[in-house]
Amino acid sequence: MIVQNPILKVSQLEYIGDADLKVALIGLMQSGKSTILSAISGKEPAMMGSTDIHEYMVPVPDDRLDWLTGLYQPKKTVHATVDCMDMPGISFTDDHGRKAARKFFNEVRTVDMFVAVVRAFDNPSVPAYRSSVNPARDLEELKTEMLLADLELVTTRIERLEKSVHKPTKTQAREKAELEVQLKLQEAIESEKPISSVIENDLQMDLIKPLNFLTLKPMMVVLNVGEDQLGSKIELGAASEGLEVVSLCGSLESELAQLDADSREEFMADMGLTEPASKTFVQSCYSTLGLISFLTVGKDEVRAWPIEKGASALDAAGKIHSDIKRGFIRAETMAYADLQEQGDEKAVKAAGKMRLEGKTYVVQDGDIINFRFNV
Ligand SMILES: Nc1nc2c(ncn2[C@@H]2O[C@H](COP(=O)(O)OP(=O)(O)OP(=O)(O)O)[C@@H](O)[C@H]2O)c(=O)[nH]1
Numbered sequence: 001m002i003v004q005n006p007i008l009k010v011s012q013l014e015y016i017g018d019a020d021l022k023v024a025l026i027g028l029m030q031s032g033k034s035t036i037l038s039a040i041s042g043k044e045p046a047m048m049g050s051t052d053i054h055e056y057m058v059p060v061p062d063d064r065l066d067w068l069t070g071l072y073q074p075k076k077t078v079h080a081t082v083d084c085m086d087m088p089g090i091s092f093t094d095d096h097g098r099k100a101a102r103k104f105f106n107e108v109r110t111v112d113m114f115v116a117v118v119r120a121f122d123n124p125s126v127p128a129y130r131s132s133v134n135p136a137r138d139l140e141e142l143k144t145e146m147l148l149a150d151l152e153l154v155t156t157r158i159e160r161l162e163k164s165v166h167k168p169t170k171t172q173a174r175e176k177a178e179l180e181v182q183l184k185l186q187e188a189i190e191s192e193k194p195i196s197s198v199i200e201n202d203l204q205m206d207l208i209k210p211l212n213f214l215t216l217k218p219m220m221v222v223l224n225v226g227e228d229q230l231g232s233k234i235e236l237g238a239a240s241e242g243l244e245v246v247s248l249c250g251s252l253e254s255e256l257a258q259l260d261a262d263s264r265e266e267f268m269a270d271m272g273l274t275e276p277a278s279k280t281f282v283q284s285c286y287s288t289l290g291l292i293s294f295l296t297v298g299k300d301e302v303r304a305w306p307i308e309k310g311a312s313a314l315d316a317a318g319k320i321h322s323d324i325k326r327g328f329i330r331a332e333t334m335a336y337a338d339l340q341e342q343g344d345e346k347a348v349k350a351a352g353k354m355r356l357e358g359k360t361y362v363v364q365d366g367d368i369i370n371f372r373f374n375v
C-alpha cells in the first residue's frame with residue numbers, strides 16, 4: 001500500500017519553464033551590442049549590420065550554485081536565466097533610419113528592461129555614428145528618441161480616446177480617466193519630463209500599462225570602452241543620471257570568452273580585470289531590476305530563483321508553483337553563508353541556524369528554502 005504523505009517536496013512538482021527575465025540590448029549602430037552579447041553568452045556574434053533580432057539564453061553565474069552542487073551532488077543544477085535580445089543597430093540620421101528604429105522599438109515593448117550599449121571605443125575601421133565617437137551625445141540621442149517614440153504613442157492614443165470617449169459604452173468612465181492621464185503624459189513629455197514624474201498612483205499606472213511605454217522601463221547602460229580606456233572615467237553627462245553604468249571592453253571580453261579557464265584568469269589578472277563581463281552584466285541587470293536570488297537544494301536539483309527584493313516567503317513559494325503557494329505551511333530556511341560555514345545541513349540545525357519562517361517572512365538574498373506545503 002502506498003501511504004500518501006500530505007507534505008510534498010518541491011521536487012515532486014513540475015517547474016514553470018521559460019527564462020526568468022527578458023532583456024533587450026539596444027543602441028546606435030555598431031556600438032558593440034553583438035560583440036558584448038557574444039562575450040557574455042559564449043555564442044557566435046550576429047553579423048555587424050544584421051537587421052534580424054537574435055536571442056540568447058544566458059545563464060546567471062552564481063558561485064553559490066557551484067558550491068551547493070559539490071555538496072548535494074544533484075541530478076541537475078539549474079541556473080536562473082536571462083533571455084537577451086540582440087537588437088539591430090539603430091540610427092536617427094535620416095527618415096529611413098528613424099522608421100526602422102520605430103519598428104525595432106515596438107519589438108521590445110514587452111521586455112523587462114533595456115541595456116543601452118554606448119560606444120566609447122575608438123576603432124578607425126568601424127565608422128563612428130555621426131562621424132565622431134561621443135558617448136554622452138549618443139546616450140542623450142537614444143534616450144530622446146525613446147521619449148519621442150512614447151510621445152507618438154501617447155498622441156495616437158489621445159486621438160483615439162477623444163473620439164471614443166463620447167460614446168456611452170461600458171468602458172466610458174475608464175476611458176475618460178485614461179484620457180486625463182494621457183493628456184498629462186503628453187504635456188510632461190513635451191516639456192522633456194519623464195513619464196514617471198506625473199504618475200501619481202497605481203490606478204493611473206494600470207490605466208496606461210497596456211501601452212508599454214519605453215521610458216517607463218528600467219534601463220542600464222553598458223559603456224563599450226577600448227582596451228586603453230579600461231579603468232579611466234568617461235563622462236556621460238546628464239543622460240546617465242540615475243542609471244547604472246557598466247564599463248567593459250567588448251572586443252577584449254569576447255577574446256577572453258574563447259580562452260580556457262586557466263589562461264583566462266591569467267589574462268584577466270594581466271589586464272587588471274577582476275571578473276568576467278558575464279558576471280558584471282547579469283549582476284547589474286539584477287540590481288537594476290531590484291532582484292535577489294533564493295535557492296532550493298536537494299538530491300534531484302540545486303537551483304537559483306530570482307525574486308524581487310522585499311518579496312515574502314509566500315511570493316517565493318508562488319514563484320516555484322502556485323500549489324506551493326496555495327498550500328503553504330512554512331519555509332524551512334537557512335542562509336547560504338551559514339551552510340557554507342557549518343559544512344552541512346545537520347551542522348546548521350545543530351548550531352540552531354535552521355529557521356522556520358512563515359508566509360510574511362521577507363526573503364533574503366542567498367536564503368536556502370525548503371517549502372512545506374499541503375494541497
Ligand atoms: N576596438 C574595439 N572594437 C570593437 C569593440 N567592440 C566592438 N568592436 C568592433 O566594432 C564593430 C561593431 O561591433 P558589433 O558588435 O557588430 O556592433 P553592433 O552594435 O552589434 O552593430 P550593429 O548590430 O550593426 O548595430 C565590430 O567590427 C567589432 O569588432 C571594442 O570594445 N573595441
Ligand SMILES: [Mg+2]
Nearest residue numbers: 033034046048
Ligand atoms: Mg549587432
